[in-house]
Amino acid sequence: MTDEQLAFDIEGMLHEAAVEDAPEWRGAPLHFTTAYLSPSDLDAAIAHWQSLHRLDGSRRDSRMWHRAIAVPGGVDVGEHGFDLFTVDLRCDPWKHPEPHADCACVGDLTYMAICEPHAWRVIASDENAAVEGWHDHAFPGWRDLPVVPARLRNTDEIGLSKAARKWVEQRYPASMQIVGAPVITERSGIGTRHVPGRSPWGGYDISNTAVEPSQAVIRRSRARAVSVDPIRCRADSGPVLRI
Ligand SMILES: [Zn+2]
Incomplete structure (x- = not known):
């Protein structure tokens, strides 16, 4: 046994001991x-799960909610809060290379937007739908806002162009x-994709496909078909994946 292997084994044993000694979660x-x-x-x-599964870095295996990449931390928005979480409920391609009858996966990369001050959340089967659901909660009426025309976009700038900002300031209530x-x-x-932090007030830049169904149809035919209805979860307690 090399020193390296020995060190690795000792680390593993220490970890096991720490897990055994940990107070009940x-x-x-x-x-x-x-x-x-x-x-x-x-x-x-999720931090606790990761501490228990030191050698398994994959958050997917946990089937637990963790922060979505687009929104790494919570944001205060007036009387509301915005936090975006995701959970990977897709089948593990290594364990389940083909769709199979006994698979209990809900089956999608699933998103949840939370408003903590109101203990409110929406769960949806794609990121855009979760973001839209949160806006229904925090900014009712947002779906009637005028759509900023694409011709005002300046591809050299990140976010809205000066012309687009002016257009918005003149037309938005x-x-x-x-x-x-x-x-x-x-x-x-x-x-x-809806992009966080890109409105003139630090809010979302929402794609017009959210409010113009014909655009959404085009989008869906380009991408895979995605339901925007909240998912119906089969398992509220216990792991969703039987292995
Ligand atoms: Zn709220």
Whole structure:
């Protein structure tokens, strides 16, 4: 046995001992759940799961909520809060190379937007749908906002061009020109993701496909068909994947 292997084994044994000695976990469930949990409870649970599974870096295996890449931390928006989590409920291609009858995976990369002050959340089967659901909660009426025309886009600038900002300031109601409020912009091609932090007030730049169904149809025919209905979860307690 080399020194390296020995060191590795000792580390492994120490880890096992630490796991055995850890006090009983009383936080959020260490598996998939649709229950309302605060962002900090979800953060603590995934951190705990990762401490128990030191040698397994894949968050997918946990089937637990973790921060979405687009929104790494919570944002205060007036009386609301915005946190975006994701969970990977797809089948593990290594374990399940083909679709199979006994698979209990819900089956998607799933998203949840949370408003902590109101203990509110929406769960959706894609990121855009979760973001839209949150805006329905925090900015009712946003779907009626004017769509910023694509011709005002300046491809040299990140975010809205000066012309687009002026257009928005002249046309958006004062009640929607507040911190965290969104803009809706006309998109072309497949660039239909809603982008956080890109409105003049630090809110989302929402793709017009959210409010113009004909655009959404085009989008869906280009990408894979995705349901925007909240998912119906088969398992609220216990792991969703039987292995
Ligand atoms: Zn709220």
